[in-house]
Amino acid sequence: MSRLDRAKAAALRAWLWWASRPHRVRALVRRHRLPRAPQPSGVRVTAAAVQMELRLAASAGAFIGQVAGLTADAIGRGAQLVVFPEDCGTALVGLLPGIAGGGPHEDVDSAVRRLAGPGARVADVLAAVGPALGRIFAATFSEIARATGAWVVAGSTMLPVAGGVGNVAFLFGPDGREAGRHVKCHLIELEERWGLRTGDDLQVYHTPVGRLALPICMDATYFETYRILALRGAEIVCVPTADPQPYNVWKALRGPWPRTQESLVYSVHACLVGRAFGLQLTGRSALFAPLELTPDASGVMARAASADSQEVVVGALDLQALRSLRAHHPALKALRPDLYRRVFPAVYHQYRARSAGGRRVWAGSSAPPAVGEGRTAPDRPETPR
Amino acid sequence: MDRRARVRVGLAAVEAGASDPAAWPEVIARAVHRVAADADLVVLPAGTGVLALGAEGVRRWEDACDAAAGLPGLPAWLRETCADLARSAGVYLLSGTALVPQDGGVRHEAWLFAPDGSLVGTQAQTHLTPHERALGLIPGDDLAVFPTPVGDIGILIQTDLWIPEACRILALRGATLLLAPVAVPAPYPEAHQVRGLWQQVQQNQIFGVECGLSGELLGVPYRSRPAVCAPCEMTEGESGWLARGEDGQALSAVVDYRALQAAVDRYDIFARFNYRLYERYLPAIYEHL
Numbered sequence: 001m002s003r004l005d006r007a008k009a010a011a012l013r014a015w016l017w018w019a020s021r022p023h024r025v026r027a028l029v030r031r032h033r034l035p036r037a038p039q040p041s042g043v044r045v046t047a048a049a050v051q052m053e054l055r056l057a058a059s060a061g062a063f064i065g066q067v068a069g070l071t072a073d074a075i076g077r078g079a080q081l082v083v084f085p086e087d088c089g090t091a092l093v094g095l096l097p098g099i100a101g102g103g104p105h106e107d108v109d110s111a112v113r114r115l116a117g118p119g120a121r122v123a124d125v126l127a128a129v130g131p132a133l134g135r136i137f138a139a140t141f142s143e144i145a146r147a148t149g150a151w152v153v154a155g156s157t158m159l160p161v162a163g164g165v166g167n168v169a170f171l172f173g174p175d176g177r178e179a180g181r182h183v184k185c186h187l188i189e190l191e192e193r194w195g196l197r198t199g200d201d202l203q204v205y206h207t208p209v210g211r212l213a214l215p216i217c218m219d220a221t222y223f224e225t226y227r228i229l230a231l232r233g234a235e236i237v238c239v240p241t242a243d244p245q246p247y248n249v250w251k252a253l254r255g256p257w258p259r260t261q262e263s264l265v266y267s268v269h270a271c272l273v274g275r276a277f278g279l280q281l282t283g284r285s286a287l288f289a290p291l292e293l294t295p296d297a298s299g300v301m302a303r304a305a306s307a308d309s310q311e312v313v314v315g316a317l318d319l320q321a322l323r324s325l326r327a328h329h330p331a332l333k334a335l336r337p338d339l340y341r342r343v344f345p346a347v348y349h350q351y352r353a354r355s356a357g358g359r360r361v362w363a364g365s366s367a368p369p370a371v372g373e374g375r376t377a378p379d380r381p382e383t384p385r
Numbered sequence: 386m387d388r389r390a391r392v393r394v395g396l397a398a399v400e401a402g403a404s405d406p407a408a409w410p411e412v413i414a415r416a417v418h419r420v421a422a423d424a425d426l427v428v429l430p431a432g433t434g435v436l437a438l439g440a441e442g443v444r445r446w447e448d449a450c451d452a453a454a455g456l457p458g459l460p461a462w463l464r465e466t467c468a469d470l471a472r473s474a475g476v477y478l479l480s481g482t483a484l485v486p487q488d489g490g491v492r493h494e495a496w497l498f499a500p501d502g503s504l505v506g507t508q509a510q511t512h513l514t515p516h517e518r519a520l521g522l523i524p525g526d527d528l529a530v531f532p533t534p535v536g537d538i539g540i541l542i543q544t545d546l547w548i549p550e551a552c553r554i555l556a557l558r559g560a561t562l563l564l565a566p567v568a569v570p571a572p573y574p575e576a577h578q579v580r581g582l583w584q585q586v587q588q589n590q591i592f593g594v595e596c597g598l599s600g601e602l603l604g605v606p607y608r609s610r611p612a613v614c615a616p617c618e619m620t621e622g623e624s625g626w627l628a629r630g631e632d633g634q635a636l637s638a639v640v641d642y643r644a645l646q647a648a649v650d651r652y653d654i655f656a657r658f659n660y661r662l663y664e665r666y667l668p669a670i671y672e673h674l
Contacts, residue, residue: 200659228662228666231673231674258588262580297574297576330514331514331547333514334513334514335548337674340667342527350557359655360655
């Protein structure tokens with residue numbers, strides 16, 4: 001990078017830091033007349049999954065306007081808990097001068113290289129501008145929560161975290177304070193290429209609207225995520241999502257819905273939709289419940305009508321019914337801690353040790369020795385009786 | 386071992402209560418031979434051994450375990466019957482399930498036979514609901530993977546199919562083909578199957594076969610939803626269903642291991658495990674139960 005380029009980058013960071021002053025952002029939020037959320041009752045919670053269109057924001061005010069409009073819709077329909085999608089903070093990348101200059105089909109890697117030079121990765125750019133964009137993001141949702149008195153899961157945005165840049169979700173309480181955060185623990189291939197880091201913790205937040213958790217998108221592909229959260233007490237799992245592929249009802253079913261059924265929680269699934277950087281983002285935001293708590297035994301309480309348009313999905317979650325179901329559900333009673341104590345985590349390590357660099361290989365003659373041909377002894381078939 | 390790249394699986398249809406209870410060996414033999422002609426592997430549903438108990442005059446599930454404990458010779462007889470069937474049909478055969486007296490109780494077991502009639506392995510149901518325990522069942526100790534030319538086979542019996550830990554253990558141990566003999570009380574809504582076999586296959590990226598009992602057994606009506614599942618990307622319409630049948634239908638499908646490897650090569654869920662996270666919480670988290 002030339003001296004001139006370094007000077008330009010420093011000037012941009014300085015301008016962004018000035019433009020992201022929290023009191024300025026909060027003032028912009030307060031220009032919107034937002035309704036107040038109903039007080040929580042403790043046993044019944046109205047939740048909203050916000051299906052938000054990704055629009056690169058030309059200004060902080062434009063981003064705030066979009067968020068405020070969606071929040072007003074949710075609160076107007078009684079929501080006490082409002083969940084925004086994964087990567088909704090990406091809209092703020094639009095503040096970077098020239099970011100959209102490559103046209104609507106330019107992928108994000110190319111855009112980053114065009115702006116930051118050959119070899120630059122998304123994480124490199126976000127390490128530099130993420131703190132300022134993150135200030136706008138956090139102040140926006142903090143003030144939205146304070147103004148409405150709702151609990152708000154601010155979707156996620158990419159920010160510097162320990163050891164690099166992570167995909168971070170936030171929870172804000174009705175007083176506007178940050179009540180929790182989660183760093184995505186399972187990345188998609190695209191995020192790995194961008195240079196993001198994974199988190200390695202799962203927390204549950206006790207609130208008047210239930211015990212909340214906020215894993216992000218791909219985290220919900222793994223039963224481990226939900227099982228850990230549910231056994232730590234989670235009742236409502238909020239899942240901000242951004243799925244960069246054409247919508248298919250079956251493929252979309254592989255995330256929070258089965259996890260909801262396995263671990264017996266509610267899920268609030270909020271999807272980012274739209275097109276940006278050559279990506280098509282799709283998803284039908286939804287509220288999921290165990291089959292036993294939905295009258296049609298579908299496990300779906302409410303779902304967005306489309307997979308590509310902005311929409312707010314609202315529904316009531318009965319925490320008492322969930323607690324009662326969990327207390328008596330036969331599948332939970334069937335779990336085998338004694339077996340898991342013997343098997344976990346060794347079975348993961350054994351898998352890792354014999355996989356090809358973490359990758360699975362089985363088929364045909366190229367397969368590694370199979371169980372029974374020299375792998376782990378406990379895997380051997382039982383002796384015929 | 387010479388592994389086959391493509392394997393045809395036959396799902397036998399067994400309707401309980403449709404014949405004289407004493408005719409259970411013929412019922413099972415007919416069901417196997419109906420799908421065995423072009424199959425490499427045939428799967429029978431759960432409850433095949435309980436049909437035999439019906440022939441001994443057992444009429445209620447509440448009496449089944451006691452009756453099984455009083456008939457210690459029955460499992461050997463069942464095994465011989467299934468071994469003969471595997472040999473005569475020239476297929477790998479999953480026996481369905483039987484109640485097998487063990488020290489301190491009765492296990493719900495399945496047996497896998499080779500085409501020469503030899504026993505490849507035994508798997509007992511590992512996860513029991515309170516109702517199943519009340520019937521007198523005791524759980525199996527572990528989940529095994531059986532390497533065969535027709536796949537590295539893991540067996541999930543009944544409740545095991547709805548427990549993600551069970552399928553994950555098998556997949557981590559190298560299972561490529563999950564066989565699930567079940568007997569699910571009617572009406573068995575589709576969503577209940579999706580939260581069982583279908584999603585286990587999706588999150589572990591392996592093949593799955595569910596073979597269920599239909600008809601009425603010991604006073605309980607059962608509904609089968611025979612199905613073969615694969616990762617969505619390998620199936621028509623990306624649905625995850627390689628083949629599905631209606632209640633009481635036999636079914637047949639080909640599982641292609643090279644195609645499975647290609648699908649996993651394109652996107653490998655296991656390659657993105659967060660080992661640090663699992664190490665931190667597993668198995669300690671289960672103390673919260």
